[in-house]
Amino acid sequence: MFSEERVLTPGQVVKWQGGKGRVLSIHYAADPAKDAEWAARVRAQMPDREWQREMEGYVNVFDGEPVYPMYEPKYHEARFDWPKSNARGVVVAGWDCGVTINPAFVIGFVSQNHGEPSQLQVLAELSFSGMSMEQFAPKVEEFLVKHWPHYSFWRELIIHVGDPTGASRQGATGETAFKVAKRHGFFIRQSVAPLNPRISCVTRFLMKWVVDEEAPAIVFNRPLCTVLCEGLAGGYSYRKKTGVVGYAQSLRLPDKNGYSHVQDALQYLCLEAEKHLGGKAIHEPITRLSPGRNSARVPIRYV
Secondary structure (H helix, E strand, O other): OEEEEEEEOOOOEEEEEEOOOEEEEEOHHHOOOOOHHHHHHHHOOOOHHHHHHHOOOOOOOOOOEEOOOOOOHHHHEEOOOOOOOOOOEEEEEEEEOOOOOOOEEEEEEEEOOOOOOOEEEEEEEEEOOOOOHHHHHHHHHHHHHHHOOOHHHHHHHOEEEEOHHHHOEEOOOOEEHHHHHHHOOOOEEEOOOOHHHHHHHHHHHHHOEEOOOOEEOEEEEHHHOHHHHHHHHHHOEEOOOOOOOOHHHHOOOEOOOOOHHHHHHHHHHHHHHHHHOOOHHHHOOOEEEOOOOOOOEEEOOOO
């Protein structure tokens, strides 16, 4: 998957730098005969997304109807640091880890500074293909230790929520994914299953603006959220069903593809994060049950 770092050189060559290679293509403007008038005439005859992909050379313009057409990379993408030990807010992690061999993890920080609107900062994603929860949970721990200098401070304060199927017994041992995660120190509780409420929650975040309508309510740390950002930009999309009739044809579901698993994890994260918007918990801390501590109530700390 390639990043959106597109450079149009003086020689009209579109350069794309990705994780596994580089793409070079000749832009139509390299042909002197294809001036602004020609471009305007031809563009009027093509769908906008087809023009962007075929003529402008944007490799991350996808087929299908985007699930989140309100997503704007120039507003919703940024680069920022992980929370320090003195940050005010709540850390929430979403897991897609149920009946799947493509687990995904997304972690975010709900800022809650006094007198300022809350903002959800999505810090990072992690996903693998063909991996069990027994293998995935240690990878998540390793990832957080590597990227988050203050992880040891926040570790016990993270609110983990996940796919309800994570509570279903599976495999030869009959263990649930949540139980496996618990052995590795992650206490995941069940989130909401229906797809529509989850998509609606992410949509609310993407459409909401805070700080005098000048900042988005959700922002993504682009360097560590590559698949999420590409999915939001169109990779996570509705596809028209072919070869089906009747009720099945009317179902409007996103494609299950390389983008969908981290999107599911993001949806669980957003459903939980929405509960902590507004900063009320700074003054009236809520509590959560902490499995493994004899169900003792441990206050969520807003520091």
